[in-house]
Each structure stands twice: as C-alpha cells, then as structure tokens.
Amino acid sequence: MHQKRGPTVVNVPVHSSRTQNGFSCCCCQCCTCIHLEYFKTRSGMIKLAELILGFLCQGIGLQYGSGLSDDLGLSFKSFFTNVVWCLSTTLFLVICYVFSPKSIGLVKSSIFEVFFNSLAAFTFLGTCSYLAYVVNEVLNPVNFFMSQFRGYPAMSTAYILGSILGLVYAYDAYKSYRYFKGYRY
Template identity: 35%
Template sequence: MASFGVRGMSQPLGIKICCCRVFTCINFDFVLSRLGLMKLMQLGLAILCEGLLIKYGVPYADSIGPALTSFLVTTGHCFTTTVLLLISYCFSDKSYGLIRQSLFETLFNAMASCMYFSSASYMGFACVVWLHPQFLVRPGFWAYPAMTATYYMGYAAGLLHAIDAFVAFKHFRGHR
C-alpha cells in the first residue's frame, strides 16, 4: 500500500479543529509526502510558465512563433493531467495504489519530461534569435526576460517529471 498513510490505520484523516475533525475525505498525508510535494512543485512550475506565457508571450506571438504554441500546449497538458492525478491521490488511497502501479504514470511523466525539454529548447532558440535583438533596442521590452525565465522553469519542470517518471517506474517494477 501507500507509504504516506493508509485509511483505517492509526493516523486519523483531516484537520483537527477543537474537538472535531474536518475535511476527513482528503488525505493530507499524501500532499505532505515526497510524491505529493513533487506533484505540487510540478503544478507550481506549470502555473508560473503558463502565466508568463500568456502575459508576456501572447502579445509577441508573431515574433515568437510556434515556440509559444508548443510551450502553451505542453504546460496545459501537463498541468491538467497532474491536477487530475493529485486530486485522485488526495481523495482515494485506492487510486494511488492502482494508478501508481500501472504504466500510466511512468509514461505520462516520461512524455511530460520530453515535452518540457523540447518546448523549453525551442523557446530558448526563439528568445535568442527573435526576442533578444528587440530587447537590445526597445526599452521596457519585458517579453525577452519573461520568456527566458519561462524556458528555464520549463527545464526545471522537465527535470521534475523525469525524476517522477523514474520513481514511478521503480514503483511499477515493485521497488519502493
């Protein structure tokens, strides 16, 4: 079973307020586990990337080109799937046991890692070739630093998903 606590064991679920417990349907032990924190970091990076892409990248979509679309699709896909996994794991120990031991999580994280690395590389190319020259001549051109930060965070997200894929593969193979 899961290493973060199993329902029905000695650990009560939810949050204790005065003399009662609330939110007993949520497994907070999972959220505070290594895997839960990794999922939260993946979500945080996806949200930051998506926010920067929309605020600073979309107005210059004609300069950035398909690198913007590629990165937007990557963050949207990875964010949505990670949210669904996190919700499933928080509300159901059974989901954690079934999904984590299947090949789905390994394949998703491996694919997410490849997508983040490729879209971050493409965005890095677009930043150097198309945005950096504009940054040098236009005062207040914030698209270049924002997109640079975005592709660095994309590499970090790709690394997190690669680590998660490795851990999921070990779990799939029966090594915990």
C-alpha cells in the first residue's frame, strides 16, 4: 500500500525584515515598497555588476556595431541578441527582488537561476569568442589602413566586456547552485 503524503511546507526566508525600506526623507520613510538593501548583499552586487556590464555591451553594440552589422554578420547579431535577452531577464529578476524580498528566497531556492545563469555564461562566452574571431579577421585590416576607424576598438571592447560578463554569470551560476543546494551566501 502507498502511504499518503502530507502537506509540503516551504519556508521562505525574508532577507530584509530587520532593516528599513524605502528612502529616508526629513521626517518619514518614503516608497517603503522598495527594498534597496538587496544591493548590499553579495547576490545584489553580482546582479548589479551583470546589469552594468550588460548595459555597457548593449550601448557599445548600438553605437558602433549596428553600423557594422553587415560586415560582422551573424557574429554581431548573435552577440547582440544574447546581450538583450540576458539583460532583460536579469533586469526582470532585479525588479522582482527589489519590490518583493520574498521572491529572493523563492526564486533562488528553485532551479531557475542556476539554469539561467549557466546558459547566460555559456552563450556569452560562445558569442564573444565568435565575435572576437570575426572582429579580428574583418575589422582589424580596416583599422590598419584607416587611422580614424573606431569600429575595431569599440567592438573589441564589446567582446572583452561580454567575456567578463560571461565569467560573472558563471560565478553567479555557481553561487546560485550552492544556494539551491542549501548553502547560503
């Protein structure tokens, strides 16, 4: 005979129960629904680094890469697509964490962040390697002959920042896996 299983109890850690929320004005607290103390945690600092590096990659790609997309071909398109989907997912997670401290424990205790961060790290390292190859094969000769050509240094910066971002996502995947397995930051 099968034993009937009882209810499953899920404990949700609340990370900001002891601190004040929102902003301090002259005599009161404003916007108490915002929990900015998330950015003081190790996880928050990693997410903030992912956002900053992602916005830098996106800005460089829009400023310099869009005009060179015909020359760079699929390498730029795959890089830029990867930047956009990782940046938008990370931004969505940060918004959830800032407006709902309970979501930190719920999302981090699931496998979602482990899979997302692992996939983001893998795709960033792959697309940046491909972009680095194409930039050095296609834009480096142009840079040699045209002294004012800014596409080569800009796109080189983009794939270097993207590679660093891929390593940050890999570290975040490792930390998310440890959290998922029960080890806390």
